[in-house]
Amino acid sequence: MPKGLPFSVDTWTPCSNRKRHHFLTHAHKDHSQGISTHASFPIYATRLTKTLTLNYYPNLNESLFVDIEIGQSIAIDDPVETFTVTAFDANHCPGAVMFLFEGTFGNILHTGDCRLTPECLQRLPEKYLGKTSREPKCRLDYVFLDCTFGSFSSKMPSKHVGIRQVIDCIWKHPDARVVYLTCDLLGQEEILVSVCQTFGSKVFVDKENNPESFQSLSLIVPDILSQDPSSRFHIFDGFPRLPERAEAKLAEARANFQPEPLIIRPSAQWYVFEDVSSEAEKRKNGQFKEAMKDQFGIWHVCYSIHSSKDELEWALKLLAPRWVVSTTPECRAMELSYVKRHCSYNNLAPDDPLWKLLDIDVEAPFITEDVQEVSISSSPFVPERSSGARSESSQSFVSNEEVSIVSSPGKKPSVTLFGRARLGLSNSTVVYEDLVKPETAYRNEDIEVWSNNEVGLDGNVSEGERDESKSKEVTYSASGLPKGVGENIRKLYRGMHVPVPKPLPSLVDLLNDIKRSKKKFMS
Missing domain, CATH: 3.60.15.10 (Ribonuclease Z/Hydroxyacylglutathione hydrolase-like)
Known part of the structure; x- marks a missing residue:
């Protein structure tokens, strides 16, 4: 830096x-x-x-x-x-x-x-x-x-298009008495404002269970908030375990012989990082044109603030x-x-x-x-x-x-x-691939410098260590240095006081050792 x-x-x-x-x-x-x-x-x-x-x-x-x-x-x-x-x-x-x-x-x-x-x-x-x-x-x-x-x-839709898809999804489910919107993240207020203006109804936020979202919305868009839990639109916490909680809401409605609620998640995360269903893969070219339902009953809309x-x-x-x-x-x-x-x-x-x-x-x-x-x-x-x-x-x-x-x-x-x-x-x-285990990974600022003439952080290396590094041939190890790694990395290890692990024996060496043991035992 x-x-x-x-x-x-x-x-x-x-x-x-x-x-x-x-x-x-x-x-x-x-x-x-x-x-x-x-x-x-x-x-x-x-x-x-x-x-x-x-x-x-x-x-x-x-x-x-x-x-x-x-x-x-x-x-x-x-x-x-x-x-x-x-x-x-x-x-x-x-x-x-x-x-x-x-x-x-x-x-x-x-x-x-x-x-x-x-x-x-x-x-x-x-x-x-x-x-x-x-x-x-x-x-x-x-x-x-x-x-x-x-x-x-993939080219993401604009915020305006994403909001339009949320509105369209609600229009297509008129029987849903409750609509859960996972819009508790700062940056999704425009969606809530458009929903309130379109359907003439305010949004209920559970002040006790979701205090941060309530405080944020109270500062930014206080006119859209409702404290009446009978309101049709509810803020639904997107994390953690959204699929499990969504399935529980749907199961509760079916058990009470009520129409299933509509659960909408406006986010790009599902499209970018999470696994999508085979049906979604088949419709890949049109995946941003309308809301898509996953196997848990959640309707996804690509709405990105990145x-x-x-x-x-x-x-x-x-x-x-x-x-x-x-x-x-x-x-x-x-x-x-x-x-x-x-x-x-x-x-x-x-x-x-x-x-x-x-x-x-x-x-x-x-x-x-x-x-x-x-x-x-x-x-x-x-x-x-x-x-x-x-x-x-x-x-x-x-x-x-x-x-x-x-x-x-x-x-x-x-x-x-x-x-x-x-x-x-x-x-x-x-995490250096094949060099260090994740639990022993180093901070970036610790791995500061190295060159052909330097070692680790302080640039000091003894002649004995130099001779040892020349005589020792490093092959591979589950957590050690891979075959062919340069002298610089070995010096970096010593500079950090990390011992260079001994190479694991090859399968041929192990078999030969077994044969020698058997011969010695037979004799």
């Missing part, structure tokens, strides 16, 4: 406390995790984001916040350097913004969570927007990009940034064709200011053709993806499973800037 910048975004850790300015893009809890423990003045956020966050964390001091609204620019007089930050609508949820930082460090756009539609992008400064055949007048040095659905290639892959590709073509980093797990930015083509170290001149922003010493030995590539296994939370083609440059973001990790040798770990992302690695932990 860029080092030495005076601000952090959506990061609340002991390291982020070293920053002098803090920014919160929106009020979803995955972006404010740790804020009650590690928050420090000032925190820049919209007034709505501040209010929602204070509701979630009542012990947080309101005086920590500094208001910044959509379209507003603030000149921040930092002791080291003055820079400007501007907030833009992120098209994600109420109060959500993107932050554009401009200063001597360069121009950095942090999208937070977003859906980059044409309308959303057009609100950015014109100088940063190019055209199909022309680059923008001023290029962004960095885009920290929401790639939540960056691996989903960009799909084609929207991200289109946005990057217009913005033409010099570097892209995913703010979501599993390096999903590397799956984008723009990143594969343009975000390569080979594209940078030795005197390029981006080296300083990256905190990389261009005279270090890693700027060669033999940069070590490390294979990264898929996270258990993310579905497996087909491996992408290897890039021409070994120093590029080479595929969706491989990345060259490089930094200046012999330096201490850098302070993280935006969460755990570092050169495209955004998980707080990384």
